[in-house]
Amino acid sequence: MEYQFSHDILGQPVASCELECEAFGDWLSQEIGKDVRQVSLLLNTIQQLQNNQMTSYQHNGKEYHLHFDKDEVELFLNNNHIQEVSAVDEGESQELTDLHIQSGCGLADFYILLKAWQKFIG
Secondary structure, three states: OOEEEEEOOOOOEEEEEOHHHHHHHHHHHHHHOOOHHHHHHHHHHHHHHHOOOOOEEEEEOOOEEEEEEOOEEEEEEOHHHOOOOOOOOHHHHHHHHHHHEEEEEEHHHHHHHHHHHHHHHO
């Protein structure tokens, strides 16, 4: 995953990720920001997943939530941001569920992204 970090005019950290993973950049910038404690928690969780100490993990935020398993991370918009979307029939329900997924990546790539963010904000 390609990414770039910078600061906005107010000095707040901003993350930009490649097109397929751009929601992760928004998540880092808006939900994590300078919260080094939250980054440490997520890095420890990833290590536990990689060491088979847990099989999955959910991390909930204000706008997004993450679902971790031993191989990948998926980023979802929280339900309150998608309430206006409703299924007309069962055939469309899977299609609408797919709209909730904003981005996904491998667990190892996500770990590298978080470590880089930790260093950048630290």
